[in-house]
Amino acid sequence: MSDDDFLRVTDVSKWYGEEQVLHDVSFEMDRGDVTVLIGPSGSGKSTMLRCVNRLAEAQEGSILLDGEEVLSPDLDVDELRREVGMVFQGFNLFAHLTAVGNVALGPRRVLGLSETEARERAEDQLERVGLADQLDSYPAELSGGQQQRVGIARALAMEPKLMLFDEPTSALDPELIGEVLEVMHGLVDEGMTMLVVTHEMSFARAVADEIVFLDDGRVVERGPPEQLFERPEEERTGRFLERIASHD
Ligand SMILES: Nc1ncnc2c1ncn2[C@@H]1O[C@H](COP(=O)(O)OP(=O)(O)O)[C@@H](O)[C@H]1O
Ligand SMILES: [Mg+2]
Numbered sequence: 001m002s003d004d005d006f007l008r009v010t011d012v013s014k015w016y017g018e019e020q021v022l023h024d025v026s027f028e029m030d031r032g033d034v035t036v037l038i039g040p041s042g043s044g045k046s047t048m049l050r051c052v053n054r055l056a057e058a059q060e061g062s063i064l065l066d067g068e069e070v071l072s073p074d075l076d077v078d079e080l081r082r083e084v085g086m087v088f089q090g091f092n093l094f095a096h097l098t099a100v101g102n103v104a105l106g107p108r109r110v111l112g113l114s115e116t117e118a119r120e121r122a123e124d125q126l127e128r129v130g131l132a133d134q135l136d137s138y139p140a141e142l143s144g145g146q147q148q149r150v151g152i153a154r155a156l157a158m159e160p161k162l163m164l165f166d167e168p169t170s171a172l173d174p175e176l177i178g179e180v181l182e183v184m185h186g187l188v189d190e191g192m193t194m195l196v197v198t199h200e201m202s203f204a205r206a207v208a209d210e211i212v213f214l215d216d217g218r219v220v221e222r223g224p225p226e227q228l229f230e231r232p233e234e235e236r237t238g239r240f241l242e243r244i245a246s247h248d
Pocket of ligand 2: 045046047
């Protein structure tokens with residue numbers, strides 16, 4: 001651990017009612033790092049991500065983002081969410097807005113850009129995710145993979161310093177997963193700092209600087225993909241990976 005970690009999660013614990021869903025979770029990221037959270041359903045992956053942008057409130061621990069305490073009661077949550085983009089499993093696009101309309105909304109409403117500036121920014125971001133030819137399409141006219149790429153462009157349009165991805169390809173038909181992973185791979189190459197929950201293990205292996213394996217709200221094991229995938233130290237990690245592999 002160094003003093004200049006970009007994201008430093010320390011001993012984060014969270015309860016829903018009586019149920020403790022995160023137990024002293026810790027990990028760190030440098031700027032430009034890609035960290036992939038893996039683990040069985042219900043292990044706390046989404047909750048951990050959501051604590052980072054305060055969609056969920058951790059009751060204990062510390063989350064330092066660029067030196068600022070995310071869990072501080074004084075934190076400006078709106079500013080935090082401008083700086084931390086999130087891509088969900090479901091795309092949640094506005095059906096009555098075109099791709100450009102969906103992507104321009106945040107820059108226009110939240111960042112206060114002019115209509116022209118917001119549209120230009122939206123076009124740039126849609127181009128970045130390979131949708132330059134679908135600017136004026138409505139969500140219903142797009143495939144799931146294209147809709148998710150609009151979702152990514154929407155997050156990028158706020159110029160976030162950290163991107164969170166929560167199983168971005170889980171809702172997609174298998175043949176549409178590749179195009180979304182390709183866009184994410186491009187962001188990695190551009191140096192985007194990304195915290196990703198995914199079951200796409202070959203993607204994780206290719207891009208992750210570190211894999212964090214969560215089970216029952218606890219970090220069981222973490223390390224570089226080569227280590228975690230080839231030589232897991234914990235039996236639980238090996239069992240989980242075998243189970244995942246048998247579903248591929
Ligand atoms: N809003 C909520 N209210 C109560 N319990 C929740 C809520 N969200 C998640 N949980 C519980 O927290 C645990 C972790 O869930 P989650 O973070 O969604 O896991 P994962 O994303 O790894 O599948 C589960 O037991 C889940 O039922
Ligand atoms: Mg989840």
